Amino acid sequence: MLGYGPIQSLLEDPAVTEIMVVGPAQVWYQRDGAIRQADVQFRDERHVRDVAERVVAPLGRRVDEFSPMVDARLPDGSRVNVVLGTVCLSGTCITIRKFGYRLTVEDLLRLGALTAESATFLEACVRGRLNVLVSGGTDSGKTTLLNCLSSFIPATERIVVIEDSAELRLQHSHVVRLESRPPNVEGVGEITIRDLLRNSLRMRPDRIVVGEVRGREVFDLLQAMNSGHDGSLSTVHANSAPDALKRLVLLMLLAGVDISAEVIREQIAAALDLIVHVAKLPDSSRRVVQVAELAGLDGAGGFDLRELFVYDPVAGCLRRSDVASGGVLLKARGLELS
Template sequence: MSLLKRIEQGQGSSSEKKESGGGQQGAETPSRLGSLQARRANAPNTTPQSGTYYDLKTRVQNKLLAEIDPSTDISQTDEVRGSIQDLFEQILAEENIVLSRPERHRLFEQITAEILGLGPLEPLLQDDSLTEIMVNGAKNIYIERKGKLHRVPVTFESDDHVMRIIDRIVAPLGRRIDETSPYVDARLPDGSRVNAVVPPISLVGPILTIRKFSKNPITMEQLVQFGSITPEALQFMKACVEARLNIVISGGTGSGKTTLLNIMSAFIPADERILTIENAAEVQLRQEHVVTLESRPANIEGRGEITIQQLVVNSLRMRPDRIIVGEIRDEAALDMLQAMNTGHDGSMTTAHSNSPRDTLSRLETMTLMAGMDLPVRAIREQISSAIDLVCHQERMRDGSRRVTYITEVSGMEGDVITTTDIFAFEQTGMEEGKLIGRLRPTGLRPKFMDKIEASGIRLPPSIFGIGERKRY
């Protein structure tokens, strides 16, 4: 994206935003971008004599924008920063603006963040220790670090400033947010997941929630080191993926479902064709043969919507070996179950729930949402036939994420789906605010062990807590 387009998306004036209802149709981006001259003519008015920091920042920023070559490629970050630095020093000298070294550095970094990044959020995005950034209006910003929430002394200038940053995020993706479509899912260039909600739905101003994408994705070794899962359970999950079992990863919001899905997907052989389907692309696969599909909301005329359900149906015509759906949350559950039951073994998805049993209940409810008027027993038979394993993860009281259940879906007894816990988390206490416990085998062997062994995989009995002398 050229610097001109980036500036016009992120630096539009308050009057422009009000005329457009706070957001634009992303697909119309080229036509709605005016010339650089028009952008400068509509720049926010400032009062140089006021002497406030905001006026100084705006005045220097506008003059800097007027001096920058609009054809500059902002993807060359180091070169652009160098150019901005030179022009910045020149403008301060021409206007006889005297600042201390810390003030000069602060002003330069804030202006650069406005031009190249997401303004006040840029330092937070660069902090690898943060997992979530939550903007509750212009003046209230919170972060999550190690599972705990903290308020940070970072603010936007106004709600309009927040709206400009939100529009900068969603517009390049062909999405929009305004009064007629007041919420949107999106992603940053690095893959971080973004959700935005604006008035009139939000009563506290524009809301922005960013689930950060780790620059160095968590590895399976780190997952074991953090205590999220044991080496034995991870070895079992690896065998299940390689043996092409259908797996649902469940848990609450922020429990680490997508992280676990990413790690488990690394066990998929490199010679298979994988299709990923998501609302906002978030799954990170390292295999070479991966096709990524992303749903799309309706445009301003209410047309052009592409749902997860439609993508799942279409994916069956794309010769997938495995289908990975980022999250099942509606009637797409029926199509996912159908795909799992029609030869696409080894598929994976995530779902929000409180326990493995609740996961199956939610799948049943979501399937009923499809409106196919199916008998409940038929739906349950579909679920028990399609899903082999539920891996449930929770965010604990101390902020840690732990796999708490690995549960086999073993079949039907009458009208009830039967399950068997293969691993279950056992808490033994608290120590210095940290939860002490371990994911332990229950001593039961899953019924699908024959399928694992047919794939040439041999698991030692000790994985299931069975004594070495016992045979299975």
Template sequence: MRLNERLDAARGVRRTLETDEAPGRTDEPTQDERDVVVEVREPDPSVTAAHLEHADDPLAGFKEAAAQELFARIGSRLNDSSMTEDKLHALARTELGQIVATEQAVLTPGERIRLIDDIAADVLGYGPLETLLDDPTITEVMVNRHDQIYIERNGRLLESSLRFTSEAQLRRVIDRIVSRVGRRIDESSPLVDARLEDGSRVNAVIPPLAVNGPSLTVRKFARTPYTVEDLISMGTMSREIATVLDAAVRGKLNILVSGGTGTGKTTLLNVLSAFIPPTERIITIEDAVELQLQQDHVVRLESRPANIEGRGEVTIRELVRNSLRMRPDRIVIGEVRGGESLDMLQAMNTGHEGSISTIHANTPRDAISRMETLVLMAGMDLPLRAIREQIASALDLIVQIGRLKDGTRRITHVTEVQGMEGEIVTLQDAFVFDYSAGLDEQGRFRGRAVPTGVRPRFVERLADVGIAFPMSAFQVEPRAAREF
């Protein structure tokens, strides 16, 4: 069926649905309307299946056919590294104009503009994800299968009305994302971690591992990095905590940000990195580049997986070791999840102070236990006491961030690592989240992290290097005086 015939059929289905489902209509249809109903209820079977599914979009079938034709014409150039994105878009629009002209499709000016934009998104971009990625209120996009997309907005999961037209379209989007960062995904390597140009994290899984079809998860990054004032206004941290963390970073304390998946560890790491003086040399090490540091003197390192022949892998651990030869003032590791934790601790203990990293754990005590496990993964067969002594000597502060039941992300603990007591690493909370304030009318927690009244030992260490802050930050407020 020609493109313009598909367009006419789609418009016919749309007219039928509007006639049948018009709200409040009680009169009998006219003879002309009956004729339209009879005519479009028995269309070409090749049109029915595609367009009843996308009946809200009369151009859906037309766009799909045009996209297939466009992809057939320029598909070999989509991953051509010698072509810039601007040239590729210009070529696609030129080819698309020829396709429409050849088919002699009758389109209104509005339909033509919409068609060109949608085809560009389908073939050159991210298809229906374009709208979701452009929405600043959406923090995560989860494609369970081509016809089921969920989003996270304000900490809540919602199902989106947008859909991919087919598994083939979803797979093309996945291939395009992966190829842009030099990764691959196929039956021999059916899962991959990648990123978008803005740093948004992407995970994709395809059959045979994904039983219901290709799955895609995108954790978005804000186009404008969050500042400490943003986190204070959102209730993630209090101003007292911000003051303490500012002093801790400038005073070169070694800080570990701990939290579960999706709690905002990387966002908090970005905010902490903003406290680093611009005169210092920073080396960042990540699996996939996500950090958005604002300083000028930054060297960004990214690990690399093995190629199709199983060669060429560069691990986080190798990058940590190499960074020690790059004259760093600060080493910022996106996340420790393996043997690189031992190298990080050794770096912290041998003069590379002020390092910051993140770890998956639910409490500060769990963070210590997990760090012990990760060090054992280095394969050095160290005794447990030696590992704990390394941890107690290297780490100064653990900042625990959590995603509460109301969907908000809050700092729940600011904990000092004080040293060893017998066989145990001793911890002391400086701030702890207060749940006793209850919930507001929207079901959100009123509380915030409040001081425990304990003055951390690192206060004197910071004072020795000329960094002072008001001791009132650690004073316990009477409950009646707290403002939540």
């Protein structure tokens, strides 16, 4: 990528993972998990807009008064979002999340994001075909963890990966990658995550991996999990494992599905087995902070969520919970913690 003015050097720096332009006077970047302001500026608003147009033009996209917001994927896999100054009071904004080196399970162990015991357990869960949901906030490492969990899938299985913006890098030989598509300038031709998910069921998948559920597709994913597609993996934005379940209920209700909240909870409890929650800590490190089993519904109709591993802030690592040995579903699948 050449010819991008003040952000050219940041694009070429392999240690920079994200670049954020806020009008002509502010350029921010992320390196080693920390956000810093760069000592560069654009000449004026027109200069920022010219660079924004230069970024999206080769992708067959346009950004103008009629389409002031654009979300796209660059040829190297990096994600770019542009918001023009006509709708952003701070001036034209460009956000680029670079598609660089993806961390492995070994990297997570070295960085302390996982312990050896929890990593071995999660590997057993994936190989044992449990349906796993990764939850976390923005920039907490959900996609990184999902990519690592996917590496545990046996190489003999056929995997269908569905993403809004292709980020996962599975090293398996039999992978079908599907990516959603926005409508064109005439407003037609949109392909949603839900469209791709429904179609994937006809593609003979051994595993379905959905990069993130954030809308009506959650209904179709849960239906797939409840109809024989075990071992599915996905992520959701949430602040904790319990909040992830509440988020799924909300998404189902917003999807306009004509069923009660009680039935929705029953569907979720029947579909999901494990929730792995990740968080970005105050020191900018990312950690798995909670691993919980969804053991069904309790007597009051709420979710029976049992913590198996929980982050100990004093020790700075995951610890086995006192109830870790009581996992009902895990025992049934021969995955009891010893």
